[in-house]
Amino acid sequence: MKRVLAVILLALASGCATTNGDERDPLEGFNRGVYRFNEEFDEHLAKPVATAYRKALHPEIRSRVSNFFGNIHDIFIGVNNILQGKLGDGVNDWTRFAFNSTFGLLGLHDVASEWGYEKHNEDFGQTFGRWRVGPGPYLILPFLGSSTLRDGLGTVVDYTVAPLGEVRPIALRNSLHGLNLVNTRAELLDASRLLEEAALDKYVFQRDAYLQRRRSLIYDGRPPREKLE
């Protein structure tokens, strides 16, 4: 563990020396290192597995899998909405969880959406943002990809409170985690292909898109307009 830490610190230090000056990304050198690692991991493992998974399973079944994990997630989307003072939205999220867990057969069917209870997108990183915590430096997390210091801490909280971690036996818990990850990567296959095609410099394009996206999410899609000139 100590050795890993030393390697990270070393990379961090060398990274700092080679940045070329985007103020939102002072750790660019380090980030690009992690980015390369993630790309390798994705190319050789995550993407092939996700592609095979998508080929093997009918869209209907994949959508059940997404619904199942999404349903559990709704509890914490609700918690975050309450923490951000949006009581109505929080109640909406918990109503979704109640309906989908029962009428939707343990969340496999998203009946709540059909009944007008829309799904939201919230997490602890967004809650911190609502509480006026700035994003801090941009960070690329191993395996997880784009983040910031604030959102990374949010992710730690997200994982800590997630009920999936409490599932026993361990083998079942790990299988569920694995399924969730593969399913998530499969959902992103179209988006990652699009990124591949649109970007001149994928690292920069992805970073800017992430930062724009998070800003928009914190304001629930209605951020104060920044006029381009």
Add this chain to the structure above:
Amino acid sequence: MRKTFAVAMAACLGFFPPAASAQEAPDALVKSVTLEVVDLIAKDKEIKAGSRAKLIEVIEAKVLPHFNFGAMTALAMGQNWGKASPEQKKRLTAEFKTLLVRTYASALAAYSEQKFDFRPLRAKPTDTDVTVNVRVLQPGAQPVTLDYSMEKTAAGWKVYDVMVGGVSLVANYRTEFANTVRASGVDGLIRDLEKKNRSLQEKK
């Protein structure tokens, strides 16, 4: 007298079309173009079979006339736009347009009969710069927002930026463009865009 009146009536009806059709409202325009394109894609056998060329053809015919690529390129270039010669501007705009059309075609190819929610326009009738909001609804996930920034011109409303899920396409190219211009000048950027477009062309 009666004849004059009749002529005047005819002139009113025939030669001066009602203002609404002379310049379609921006939200109505987005809705009609979106539905038309989606309908064309659903019916076209070649596109369904995966023909990217045919899809691009449809986009060029139906969507492109409503975009102002000059404005989009200028916004993506920011301050560097002023440094480009008229010839460079022309080439930049052409290459950027090709890239955006390809990206747009890719995004459309992933479309699979999601439903649209066209939001009512929140603007005054006198506004000349508006944002038209559309949401793509998909069960089990948060709706994806598409926000079209549009400007009123003599030739009708023109789109100069698209925000997908809160990410402005034009703004997203800004850093890339600025970095490339800083490193290798405006010509370097034109070269990079050409190279990118060529590689996408070859892949198909």
